[in-house]
Amino acid sequence: MHISLKKEIERSNAGRVGLSLLLLVIAAAVLAPLLSSYDPGQQSVGSLLSPSGSHWLGTNHVGQDIWSQLLYGARTSLMVGFGVGIISLLLGILFGVSAALIGGLYDKIVMRVVDAFIVIPMVVVVILVAAYIKPDLPVLILLLAALSWQGGARVIRAQTLSLKESGHINASRMFGAGRFYVAWRHVLPDIVTILLVEFIYGVRRAVFMEAGLAFLGIGDPMLVSWGMMMRDAMSFSYLDVWQWWLVPAGVALSLTIIGLTFVSHAAEAALDPRLRGAEVA
Amino acid sequence: MLNRRNLVTYSIAFLFILALNFLMPRMMPGDPLSAIYGDEVLVAMAPEFKAHLVESFALDEPMWRQFGAYILALFQGDMGYSYYYNASVFSVIIGSLPWTLLVVGSSLVLSTLIGIALGIESGWRRGSRTDRTMLAGLMSLNGFPDFFLGLVLLLVFGVLMGIFPLAGALTPYSGLSGFSLVVDVMKHMALPVTALTLAHLAGVYLLTRNTMITVLKAPFMLTARAKGLSQRRLKYHHAGRNSMLPVLTVTGIWLGRLVTGALFVELVFAYPGVGYLTYQALLTRDYPLIQGIFLIVAIAVLIANFAVDLLYPKLDPRVSYAH
């Protein structure tokens, strides 16, 4: 199953749309200082202004520039998303691969714990924990990662197990290949696609949860984030401001998640040839 | 069928939930009493009254004894006392639970039915324009967080167009009864249920569609076509029936997502369910209530998963006889 993932994703239109959306968000995050002349935290007397030449999306309730908040909000979303994605992936690999290779009681314990975590509604756990500890950004990332590696671990374990038994690995072992060689040359390329799909899942979940927590008001209030923008904007929904305050934040969040959804869909399709070919494409 | 593996899984999940409830209050800074009374009119409560409260809620005892008492009480069905509501946590939650069940239940049924129907349709015509449009549309829909959908629905249909009520589960003291009361309740739940359903539709749809595509290539589909069956029967009775099954296996997990989705959506619509209660509890820092809600929601989802595990064999003959 040596498929060029990059190619597969780029070939599918869903993948292209998704990648474009993601690049757009990443560009907004990276280029935020260039795209807006306002500090997103800078308060000013002109509050709740309508969009104008100087404030493209107007200002919020304390005179902060909404456009610039939108751009910097991308940073928060992406930081949480990718941070959680990477850490939970690493945890997933750690537990998944070790469970597959060590096996026995250890494997059983890890897998039961994983199953248990899958049936517990994670958002509720996050809300409970966050309600107590009011996490700042690094803690939030760790918290979300700690609660979202389980699905990945299960998939990675299954994949590693099947690879352990698969023909070409046995064959190369019989030709005298060392463990490192096998891991590098055969195991890694075969699970890298699955890892990517899991990674994107993790990112998507994290972006969503960060926004949700901020919306509930249990995130770090000092952080400029889309969820918080929506929360703040919601309390002014009796005015017109929601059109350029709430909606852009919600749309930015949605587009990010849609981008991730499309990319993961394309990656999944690449993984499962049965789904290939008839894509949104 | 329920096997030992499942039992172990559920036990671990249950223990984890309890342990969290044990551990989280330990991390609380300060004493819980300050969260009981806020800053509305009287700034400081009289020290005498404070002492009275500390005594009556046993807050002066060491933490571990409070935990011990909590667990003991839990197994006696006592989930604690909400200082804010002046009522037992259990009774507070029970009051809100039916509304959440109504919203979540309706969304679960609707999103499952519509998701399966669309998934079957889309998978059946895979590759067609209809399929591609549906896939793109629903995957996009999947990206919209439920609370954002809720807000937009509320603003558009509630505020701008004024078609739907702005808040609540029914018109209070409207004197309605019978059918008109049902209509009133339906009108109130229409937007929250729509938001939840739309946000969760895509998951069901995608799973059904993927299964459908696989099922369509199964040998029994060829058999069925050879039998000269109508398209309709092929699509629903043969392919559809098989495509539904994987969706049903994940209903429990789905339900978990819907419940958490309801937490957000109820907040948006001020819908008097557990989600709204959670938000209030967070605002008022009513920790016993937060703990209680967490416990009930988590356990409810566990039970739902458990129930699906038990029920699934009745739906999929392959599983029921596998043991």
Add this chain to the structure above:
Amino acid sequence: MTHFRLDVSRVAIIILAISLLVLPACSPGEAQDSSQMDSYTIADATGDWGYPSPYLRYSRGPGYTRMQFIFETLVWKSATDFVPQLAEEWEYDERENAYTFKLRDDVTWHDGEKFTAEDVVFTVDYIKNHPDPFVTLIGPSGIKEAVASDDYTVKLYLEQSYAPFLNDIAGTMVIIPKHIWEGVDDPKSLTGPEAVIGTGPYTLADYSKEHGTYLYQAYDNYYLGEPVVKEIKFVRISEEMIPAALEKGSVNAGDIPPEVVAEMEANGLTVITAPVAWNAKLTINHQKEPLSDKGFRQALACAIDREALVQITQRGHAIAGSPGMVPPTSGWYNPDTPQYEYDPAKSRQLLEELGYRLEDDYFTRDGQQLELELIAAADYKEIGQFIKQQLEQLGIKVDFQTLEAKAVDARVEAWDFDLSIYGHGGLYEPSILKRVIVDEGFNSARYTSNEELNHLLEGQLSEMDPEKRKDLVFQIQEVYAEDLPALTLYYPKWYWAHDGKVNLYYTRDGIASGVPIPLNRMSFVK
């Protein structure tokens, strides 16, 4: 592969189709029957404020408001004055330090029992045994003894002379029927309909905790005549939606955000503004160097532009804080209170006098950069940011952190902070001053080192002569503002809008001991 286009219109149509599918059929805008006076609906964002009995209502103001339709006090207040309620007349005997109340003899409980002086005596004793957060009857403000001279005369002996007695005790303590509460050991266990038997103009017909709704019905045998509204309803509508609900006419009254005042008035609704009753404060750790220095605290006060803070963080819908805490709109306000107008130059000068030098934009002393830690709950995020911006502009580095509210309280209580932002109400009656300046608790400045101030605060509480008391309160403001253990930042303006069918007004110094809600039950009588 076919070319893929995100066909927006098709997607939109499908989404619309789905939504139409999901939505049950619905007819637009039901007619609201608010024209008749048999029903009056009040919107509230929170909704549930507890079962409206004295011990099950929630402790905050709205809880009391829900209760005061049913339960009454000895004296009551109109928009301007103390007025008789259960007591027809009262007088203070300075020698005995006791109030004598002459009670009405035509009052009945909702269950038909006669109301007598025994009920008052019972209530006082009951509250002493079962404390109520609103009324403190033990300690300095307490009642030593209640004696019924006859069926309709009751004499309350005070522990000490207590100036705000009428407001805080006689006008706040609701009388409960002895025949029901006698023998109830745990007041919270009384949850049935008997728990809401009072003497007031309304009885409770329904209460729903989940929906946050209340339904009151007029009590026909009310001794002051039949209430003008047959039914009062409280319904829960989220804050943002109340304006829409008012415009739709689905509610008669509700509090509104300041931004919509003009729109409401344009729509023919009456908007009323509460005299300010609440303030947000910058709490300063006056136990800790360099904040323990009065000059330093004054420098901070001059560096924070409170007018700008009101403009930015409150969008102008507030009054800038007076360093004397008493709001300028209050009758107790001393116009001579030092104001510390925004003056960064003055701040710099004060800091330089303390030995600070500006280096690289920040003040430094003994090689150490001046840095303050500011903590606040998330609710004060915008204000914290504003103060941080202002102080950093001046040259004081600020580390601003939002913490969980209880964590802030705990650290303030442990003196583990530099600056903190906190808010509280109760500014109508000067009795608040002692509690928030010298008493214990995280929400008090606990500033006890100025003997003069201590003396003044004690004195105004026991000074029964209003004019002399006012003089004391004026002095307190000056001393407090001079010492600045905390700085009042602003007083927010609160608005209610109603359709004018009932004349809503703000009670003098708030309902009971100071609830700033324009729902005095007497609006609904006569």
Add this chain to the structure above:
Amino acid sequence: MLEISNLQVSYGNDIVLNGVDLRLSGGESLAIIGESGTGKTTLGLSIMRLTEGKVRGSIRFDEKDLLTLSDGEMQAIRWNRVAMVFQNVNNVLNPVHSILDQVAEPMIEHKLRNKDEARTKAGELLEQFGLSQKRFSAYPHQLSGGEQQRVLLAMALANEPDLLILDEPLSSLDVITRGELGDLLRTVGNHRARLVITHDLDTASRLADNLAVLYGGKIVEIGPTREILQRPRHPYTKALLRAYPNMTTVKDLQGIKGRMTRPVSGCPFHPRCTQAIDICSETIPPLTWSQGRGVACHRGGIVTLLSVANLSKAFNSLKAVDSVNLHIESGETLALVGQSGSGKTTLAKTIMGVYPQFDGTVYLEGEKVTSYGKDFYKRVQMIFQNPGESLSHRLSVLESVMEPLEIQAIGTEEQRREKAIQTIGEVELSRSDDFLHTYPHHLSGGELQRVAIARALVLDPDLLIADEPTAFLDASVGAKVLKLLLNLQEHRGLSMLYITHDIAAARKVSDRIAVMLDGRIIEEGPSNMIVTAPEQSYTQHLLGSASSLHLDNYT
């Protein structure tokens, strides 16, 4: 009833069926046989119009061309007129419906019966196929493979179709059930036209009167089943039979050389055919009929490579060979069995033209051999009993093998050397320089015989006459040499005349056996017939005294 003409089915560029013509009338049964991948199932599905491939040509069923019908019309034909028993693979039955429902479904859906009647009828059918009533509500996965097959059969008969297409109806079954169901199928399907699709000759012979052999998308041979099985006329059919394990074959299993490849120009079988000539790779041979049999072969079917007519050879008055008639077909092994002195070797030598004088005629590919020259020996070669005698002790291994090439003056020295070394490799001898330059007296008996074989094969002959090639060898070495000969035959498509006194060895390597006694052929026929049902007492005697371990003597 069913008439398929010039049916072409292709998936993209892959042409699966390439011009198939078939006729089937009511009550007739026809088996389509072929290896997997020859397009058998596609043919069945095409009739049901269920292939996803592109279909051209015509499929006429009751005078209607199925390919031009509307979907609705086709839907009405499916199962009512034409039903199919699908190959019993996993999930061929819908896993979530009970078997009774699945059998009843087509009756209900085609409105032949109401629900209750349909279920009753379905029950009868299932019972007829041996499923008890309590199994009716079972789901497919609860059934054994045999039971599932019964369900598939019962289901196919539900709407009483006129044409039944059976795709591998018996292949998932054990032998006993196979017999039982085969008989049942013959009974219930008797009056219906049946098209049996199988790779299994046994199934074909059980279920069908006629047989069509499909190869590379074309029918290569068609005719009555029994005749084809006894006397295949297309090289593919023959190869198929030879590769087929059954109780009546005695020869060791031989595959068919090479693998099926697509696309192929010309005759689809020519890359694997042992008698292919130039035209075979150029044009597709048409199906030509003779004697009730259709064969698609440019060479008219299997070629008779060598035949002798009335061959006699007398030494003085002794008639060593007496009026012998024999033929050897392309790619087959004829064993000539007889005692020493029966004239076997003389016959072989006569054929090889060792004796200038003899009576009778030798034909090579139908042409009379008039002179024995290079042309003849290029095509016919012989190896002898004693390899030591046939190899010159003065020539090294390499020189010995190169010698025939030099004699025939084929190629350059270098090419000859290469060809020789390749052939030495083919007979599983070392190609090291050391070995190539070894002289015969350093070689073992087995090695010598291999060198001799190599020398005979280096000219790529069509016929190899092997005269007791194992007589001088140990049993184990002899067995290996025999195995080698069989392999060579499979790879090169060699025909062999195998001369032996050992009928046991003969039956392992030969397709046919001729028994020789006193210069005459007294009995001749397919190996299995000769071995199992010998007619001549002499043959029986030979069989009786053939080498065996005689274990019964010890019991």
